[in-house]
Amino acid sequence: MTALTQTLGRAGGVNLLPVFIAVIAFVLIGAPSSWITLTVAGLAMGMMLFLMASGLSLVFGLMDVLNFGHSAFVSFGAFISATVLAGLGGWLTADSWALNSMALIAAYLAAITFGLIAGWFFETVIIKPVYRDHLRQILITIGAMIVAEQTILAFWGGTPFSVARPAFLEGSWIIGDVSIEIYRAFAFALGAAVFVMLYLVLNRTRIGLLIRAGVEDREMVEALGFRVDRLFIGVFMLGSALAALGGAMWAGYETLITPHMGADLMIVVFIVVIIGGLGSIEGTLLGAVLVGLMSNYVGFLAPKLALASNMILMVAILLWRPNGLRPAVK
Amino acid sequence: MSLLSIRNMKTSIGQYAVLHDVTFDVPEGGVFVLLGRNGAGKTTTLRSIMGLWSPSPGSVTFRGQDITGMHTADIARLGIAYVPENMGIFGTLTVDENLILATANGKFDKARLARIHELFPALERFRDKQAWSLSGGQKQMLSVARAIIEPRSLILIDEPTKGLAPSIVAAMAEAFREISRTTTILLVEQNFNFAKSLGRDMAVIDDGRVAHAGTMADFAADLDLQDRLLSLSV
Numbered sequence: 001m002t003a004l005t006q007t008l009g010r011a012g013g014v015n016l017l018p019v020f021i022a023v024i025a026f027v028l029i030g031a032p033s034s035w036i037t038l039t040v041a042g043l044a045m046g047m048m049l050f051l052m053a054s055g056l057s058l059v060f061g062l063m064d065v066l067n068f069g070h071s072a073f074v075s076f077g078a079f080i081s082a083t084v085l086a087g088l089g090g091w092l093t094a095d096s097w098a099l100n101s102m103a104l105i106a107a108y109l110a111a112i113t114f115g116l117i118a119g120w121f122f123e124t125v126i127i128k129p130v131y132r133d134h135l136r137q138i139l140i141t142i143g144a145m146i147v148a149e150q151t152i153l154a155f156w157g158g159t160p161f162s163v164a165r166p167a168f169l170e171g172s173w174i175i176g177d178v179s180i181e182i183y184r185a186f187a188f189a190l191g192a193a194v195f196v197m198l199y200l201v202l203n204r205t206r207i208g209l210l211i212r213a214g215v216e217d218r219e220m221v222e223a224l225g226f227r228v229d230r231l232f233i234g235v236f237m238l239g240s241a242l243a244a245l246g247g248a249m250w251a252g253y254e255t256l257i258t259p260h261m262g263a264d265l266m267i268v269v270f271i272v273v274i275i276g277g278l279g280s281i282e283g284t285l286l287g288a289v290l291v292g293l294m295s296n297y298v299g300f301l302a303p304k305l306a307l308a309s310n311m312i313l314m315v316a317i318l319l320w321r322p323n324g325l326r327p328a329v330k
Numbered sequence: 331m332s333l334l335s336i337r338n339m340k341t342s343i344g345q346y347a348v349l350h351d352v353t354f355d356v357p358e359g360g361v362f363v364l365l366g367r368n369g370a371g372k373t374t375t376l377r378s379i380m381g382l383w384s385p386s387p388g389s390v391t392f393r394g395q396d397i398t399g400m401h402t403a404d405i406a407r408l409g410i411a412y413v414p415e416n417m418g419i420f421g422t423l424t425v426d427e428n429l430i431l432a433t434a435n436g437k438f439d440k441a442r443l444a445r446i447h448e449l450f451p452a453l454e455r456f457r458d459k460q461a462w463s464l465s466g467g468q469k470q471m472l473s474v475a476r477a478i479i480e481p482r483s484l485i486l487i488d489e490p491t492k493g494l495a496p497s498i499v500a501a502m503a504e505a506f507r508e509i510s511r512t513t514t515i516l517l518v519e520q521n522f523n524f525a526k527s528l529g530r531d532m533a534v535i536d537d538g539r540v541a542h543a544g545t546m547a548d549f550a551a552d553l554d555l556q557d558r559l560l561s562l563s564v
Contacts, residue, residue, distance in 0.1 A: 206436045213420045213431055220418035223380060224432050224476070225406035328422060 014325045018289045025297040033177045038296045044184035046285075046292025047191020048253060051246030052265065053272040054198065054284045055239020061215040061279015061328050063232050065127055066134055069141035070243055070269070071262030072148030073115050077244025078251035078261060079156050080114050081107035082163040092166050100166035111248040112241045119240025123233050145263060152259040160256040169252070187249050194242070198281050211235060215279035215328045268295075271314045277324025286325050331394060333358040333484060333514050334379070339388035341371075341378045348374045349385070350538040356484070356531075361506060361515045363529035363546060365522070365560060371538040372518040373415060376486045379516075380412045381405045393483070411477035415488040415518075419469050421462030425453055428461055432476040439480075446475045449505045467498035474502070478509055485509070488518045503527055522560065526550050534559045 022039060029035045056070045084107040085092060091103035126144055130136040169186055172179045202208035210231055214221045218228050250265070251257050268291060276287030291310050298309035305312075317325060332355035339352040349371045356362045366372045378385045381402040389398045397405050406412070411432075420428055429443070430436060447454035450471040456464060461472060470490055477485045487506075491499045499521070506515060506528055519525040525532070529546035541559055542549070549555060 206431075209423065209427055209431055213423060216420045216422060217418055219382060219402075220414070220420070221431075222402040223382070223406055223412040223414075223418070225403050225434075227401065227403045 014321075015286060017286070017325070018293055021290065021293055021297070025293070025301075028301055029297070033179075034300065036178045037180065038300055039293065040180050040184050040188070042293035042296035043289060044187040044191075044253070044292070045295060046289035047188050047195075048246050048249050049265075049268060049272050049291060050191055050285050050288035051194060051242050051249065053269045053276070053288055054195075054281055055236075055242040056269060057273045057276065057279060057284045058211065058215070058235050058281070059239045060273060062211060062218070062228075062235055063127075064132070064218075066137045067127070067141050068138060068266070069122065069126070069144035069148065070239075071266040072145050073118060073240045073243035073262070074247035074250070074265055074269075075148065075152055075257075075259060075262030076114055076118065077111035077247030078163075078257045079152055079161065079259075080244070081111040081248035082161055082251050082257060083156075084110045085164045085166075089164060092164050095167070097168050100168045104166050104169075108245060108248050111244040115241030115244030116237045118244075119237035120233060122240065123236040127236065149259050149263065156259065158259065160258050163251045163255045163257060165252050165255065183252060187253060190249065194245070195281070195285055202281055207231075207234075212328070268310060271310050275314055275317050275324055277321075277327030279328030280324075280326045283324055283326030283328070332356055333393060334516065335389075335391040336375070336379070337389045337391070339375070339378055339385040339390065341374050341383050341385045341388075343374070343383060348538055349378065349388075352388070352535065352538070352540055354533040354540050354543050356514065356516055358483075358514055359510070360530040361510045361517055361528040363525040363532040364516065364518045364535060365520075365525060365532060366535035366541075367560060368520070370535045372535050373488055374538075375535060376412070376414075376488050376516070376518055379405075379486060380410065409481070409483035411480075411482045411485045413473045413477050413485065413487040413490065415492065417469050417473040419461045419464075419472055422460060424458050424460055425464070425472055426457045428472055429453075429476055429479050432479045434480055442479060442481075446479065449508060450475055450501075467494050467501075470494060470498070470502065471505075474505065474509075478513065482513050484514045484516060486516045486518075489520060490517070491519065491521045491524050499524060522556070 025038070026032070026035050029038070052074050056067060059065050059067055085103060088103040088106060091099040094100065122144065126140055127137070130140055165183060169183045172181045173185070202212060210221060210226055214228050214231055221228050247262065250261070254261070272284060272287040272291050274287075275290060276283030276285070290313060294309050294313050295306060299306040334356040336355070337353050339349055340347065341349040352371065352375055364372050364375060374383065377383045379390050381397070381400055384399060389396055391397065392408060392410065395408070397408065420431070423431070429446070430438065433439075452468045453471055453475055456468065461469065464472065474487070474490065477487075490502055494502070503524060506517070509515065510528070517525065517528065526546060531544070532546045532549055533543040534541045536559055542555065
């Protein structure tokens, strides 16, 4: 048993869990083409969840802040990008890859800019007065989430908002009898690129070193001469911008969005953060991919269990590893 | 002029008053030892100096500058390092990453690093190891090394021998002797023999007040005083 554990540990340890789940799903699904389609969908969903959850995990780990208002950044990111895309409708439908891309980049930049500014405001005005007070954090951030939802309702109305996609991301690639939706492949690639960037910043730069150290022991980082409160603002802004980008990508994935989409997603985002372990980017990615795959496989195999599947996954993982799969603090 | 002066320091944690009236001076150079029973207020004194808890009222003066109420990071940048009781090691960071975080510009001064590796050879062997995998003694070495990776004027060290093997304690004493040639150390210690071997001046805190201050030689010679203030038979 010990030898098996050591061999698995050397082969990648908990990182192998998505592979393990994918193999089981392959056996249960039977049809390789369906399995590939579901796996790509699961990975794409996982990457978008990763974007939404990574900021929350860092904020939770570094600042010990329970931010239920995180969903507001997701929702606003989705609506702002959708509005920009609607305004640039001509570019979206043009027979030009460059114009299509510029419309998409403008939409994502608008969402990211909103996330940065709103994140700064949220941290400075709402979060700072309630540091180290979890009860007030929960109350005030839930309050902020409700205000944000109502603001979206006031500006965009309550009916589902249709999201346009650039022409080059429409349709599917057909390889044999396998169909891969282009938008899903794009979402996976963009999410992976953001993960690599975040990973490099956290592991190869001094600011990343400070964030990782701050997640473990904020007080000690201050005793070494660094103002962690200033670091907090930067991390909060980054987390909010990532959530807004995740929301923007999710909007293109769903193509119909509602004011409460962020709140609906928050349950899954919290599951991702808890499964992955607080404060860890690698853990968040692992949790997000697991949740994405599980949702798609179970949705196909046993649709009635789809909603419960992620809860069951979380309970199973917490029974096995109470601090999550890859917590930042050992 | 003293390097550090504490005057009438009173610190409360929540609604509990821990320090009632702490006054003492730390002269420049050598090792100043703060003794006292468990719960007397020694750790609170160090944390209050470092700005981790705010003394109110009272004052802390460093090189003539009032640092009371200053942010911890600003106090650290004045040249005061802190080695907490729990060592404050960043477990997921490597030994080198722990050290480089404490440098002013993110780069090692090669001569200082070589000196640290000379003092604590284990840290050179395990440079790329994550700090959580080190032994208790090695973690303590890393914590002290982090405090001296940059030139400092004062190092606050809280119970560095707690739970360490006698051989490590001896190595630690040697290292502190070497460090104290260039840097003042304010040492909180329960191990009286260890403290006696290093300290030149000392103070005893009892129930949140300074109950005695003087030279270590005088205190070491007065067994009655030791027994009264520390309840030790040494």
